[in-house]
Amino acid sequence: MTSxxxxxxxxxxxxxxHPDDIEFGCAGTLARWAKAGARTSYIVITSGDVGIAKDxxxxxxxxxxxxAEQRAAAEIAGAAEVIFLRExxxxxxxxxxxxxxxxxxxxxxxxxxxxxxxxxxxxxxxRYINHPDHRAAATAALDAVxxxxxxxxxxxxxxxxxxxxxxxxxxxxxxWDNTATAFVSIDETIDLKIAALRAHTSQMKDWxxxxxxxxxxxxxxxxxxMQYAEAFRVITLEGxxxxxxxxxxxxxxx
Ligand SMILES: [Zn+2]
Numbered sequence: 001m002t003s004x005x006x007x008x009x010x011x012x013x014x015x016x017x018h019p020d021d022i023e024f025g026c027a028g029t030l031a032r033w034a035k036a037g038a039r040t041s042y043i044v045i046t047s048g049d050v051g052i053a054k055d056x057x058x059x060x061x062x063x064x065x066x067x068a069e070q071r072a073a074a075e076i077a078g079a080a081e082v083i084f085l086r087e088x089x090x091x092x093x094x095x096x097x098x099x100x101x102x103x104x105x106x107x108x109x110x111x112x113x114x115x116x117x118x119x120x121x122x123x124x125x126x127r128y129i130n131h132p133d134h135r136a137a138a139t140a141a142l143d144a145v146x147x148x149x150x151x152x153x154x155x156x157x158x159x160x161x162x163x164x165x166x167x168x169x170x171x172x173x174x175x176w177d178n179t180a181t182a183f184v185s186i187d188e189t190i191d192l193k194i195a196a197l198r199a200h201t202s203q204m205k206d207w208x209x210x211x212x213x214x215x216x217x218x219x220x221x222x223x224x225x226m227q228y229a230e231a232f233r234v235i236t237l238e239g240x241x242x243x244x245x246x247x248x249x250x251x252x253x254x
Contacts, residue, residue: 006185008033009170013041015102015110015144017092017137019070020200025174026115027077027084028099028186028193028217029230034078034187042074042082042103045137046089052202063203073196077189081109092132094139103155104146107163115172116141118233124176138173145171146184146237172232185226186217193217 014022022042024031034040048070048202049063067084085101092098104113117138122160124130148154150167158164172182186193190213197209214228221229 008036009112010112011039015043015141017133019066024199026127028189029184030130031077031189031192039080050090069200073199074195092136098140101115101180172236180231183229190228
């Protein structure tokens with residue numbers, strides 16, 4: 001049951017490197033917010049076009065497949081929009097140019113919350129090194145959010161397009177480890193998260209994501225009043241008297 005105190009932003013933007021990153025990380029949360037009326041935006045920096053290594057398939061064709069899969073996944077989770085920046089997959093760098101592109105998106109959509117990855121994660125586990133594109137996307141996203149998007153005299157030329165400074169209220173960092181400070185219950189949307197992952201058929205192949213996703217999200221929910229959770233470290237950038245009140249509920253901690 002949804003707690004009446006559950007924090008629902010008016011709008012949220014997730015910024016990631018590849019198609020399927022949102023689904024693995026935070027699609028359950030975005031789907032829950034969208035169901036509650038939030039506008040949600042997916043910014044996918046590359047189109048994952050080196051992510052299908054099949055003989056005879058061009059990168060252009062791979063891009064089209066992956067963008068279509070991402071659009072289908074976003075629709076399942078009720079996203080208001082999906083934007084592809086079409087930066088080079090596998091070679092992403094957190095340049096000033098990319099920062100400006102992300103500032104443009106933030107000033108256009110004006111999200112209350114931005115969700116991004118953790119740029120400090122390199123050795124993600126004993127079995128996985130975090131993809132360099134994930135680190136670059138996370139760095140570029142955080143650098144765009146703060147302080148760039150909110151500074152009227154930075155990237156002033158965007159104002160000519162009507163894109164004035166915008167301060168993001170909170171950043172949700174999708175975390176892998178024990179640095180999480182907020183656990184969003186996805187009990188109501190875990191089925192949507194799984195369905196959205198399945199929409200990435202070129203990546204799932206014969207792998208059924210359901211058992212692992214239930215296992216991971218159940219682990220994040222352990223000891224809290226929820227069955228499945230996505231874990232975040234939340235940074236509150238703008239003054240928020242209410243946040244202390246929400247925090248306990250969202251985190252499920254006493
Ligand atoms: Zn990825």
